[in-house]
Amino acid sequence: MALVGWVASLPLACAALLRVVAHDRWVVSIWADAFTFWIYLPAYAVALAGVYFRQWRLLAIAAGVAALHLTWVLPDYRAAATIPAEAWTAPRLRFFSANLKFDNEDFGPLMAEAAAFNPDVLLLQEFTPRAEVALRDAGLDRMLPYHVSDPVAGSRGTAIYSRFPVDGETWTVAGIQMTRATIAREGLPLRVYNVHPVSPTSRANAALWADEMTALVEALGGEQGRLVVAGDFNTTQHHVWYSRLLALGLRDAHVDRGRGNATSWPYQTRLLPEIRIDQVLVGGRVTPLSIREGRGAGSDHRPMLFELALLP
Numbered sequence: 001m002a003l004v005g006w007v008a009s010l011p012l013a014c015a016a017l018l019r020v021v022a023h024d025r026w027v028v029s030i031w032a033d034a035f036t037f038w039i040y041l042p043a044y045a046v047a048l049a050g051v052y053f054r055q056w057r058l059l060a061i062a063a064g065v066a067a068l069h070l071t072w073v074l075p076d077y078r079a080a081a082t083i084p085a086e087a088w089t090a091p092r093l094r095f096f097s098a099n100l101k102f103d104n105e106d107f108g109p110l111m112a113e114a115a116a117f118n119p120d121v122l123l124l125q126e127f128t129p130r131a132e133v134a135l136r137d138a139g140l141d142r143m144l145p146y147h148v149s150d151p152v153a154g155s156r157g158t159a160i161y162s163r164f165p166v167d168g169e170t171w172t173v174a175g176i177q178m179t180r181a182t183i184a185r186e187g188l189p190l191r192v193y194n195v196h197p198v199s200p201t202s203r204a205n206a207a208l209w210a211d212e213m214t215a216l217v218e219a220l221g222g223e224q225g226r227l228v229v230a231g232d233f234n235t236t237q238h239h240v241w242y243s244r245l246l247a248l249g250l251r252d253a254h255v256d257r258g259r260g261n262a263t264s265w266p267y268q269t270r271l272l273p274e275i276r277i278d279q280v281l282v283g284g285r286v287t288p289l290s291i292r293e294g295r296g297a298g299s300d301h302r303p304m305l306f307e308l309a310l311l312p
Contacts, residue, residue: 109298118143127150195232197212278304
């Protein structure tokens with residue numbers, strides 16, 4: 001039994017040490033950090049076994065891993081922040097953000113879900129010409145007549161559709177196209193970033209992911225005023241880039257509303273446990289009023305449905 005405990009605990013101890021001394025440095029550590037909530041759970045069982053079998057060194061290692069794990073995951077369980085009274089009377093914008101999954105066989109149900117939510121702003125990732133047709137068939141182009149979009153075959157297209165006028169652009173982030181815009185409600189402007197960096201699934205993609213996130217951090221560091229950055233970040237709250245985004249003064253809407261433990265991917269598949277790589281970050285005089293996940297039929301992501309108050 002002691003041998004089983006050592007076999008289980010040593011890899012976990014190495015993964016935890018790697019996170020402390022070389023956060024996100026290699027592909028294997030990036031993926032281990034992404035699944036932080038799940039991969040360290042065996043440490044608790046090993047710690048109990050160490051107590052039961054009086055294996056004190058084993059207990060010390062497993063308990064150390066469990067303590068680090070709690071340090072990393074407990075912030076996701078904070079209570080919701082208090083919503084200021086002025087937010088309830090301030091102008092609001094309702095958002096629907098979704099990774100459509102470019103090879104989705106039928107975009108219709110997901111577009112219908114978006115239309116039923118009746119958003120003011122629609123943020124789409126993996127937006128293809130075929131998805132654009134489905135959007136029009138659902139009447140979303142009439143509901144949200146202003147837009148900046150870049151529909152392309154494959155996974156790189158993005159789009160912002162709005163009920164209100166858009167001053168937007170497609171911009172290049174480390175060679176990858178994304179969309180951003182300024183949208184005003186009752187004279188209060190909101191800067192909107194629709195982001196979708198590459199997934200760090202290989203050494204080359206991990207390098208590109210880091211370049212894209214570096215460029216995103218630099219761009220956001222130059223923004224002032226009301227800001228929302230949303231989309232498929234391919235980044236969880238346990239990655240180093242998340243911490244660097246928060247260091248800019250951005251706030252996580254999920255954590256703000258007491259839903260830091262929400263998940264969004266991989267949805268409708270049993271290959272991996274669910275984590276949250278779809279994020280909503282806000283800055284400046286913006287207060288998240290609500291946020292939840294939708295169904296996202298045909299996609300491997302749950303869409304994010306959220307409402308923001310723009311404070312004067």
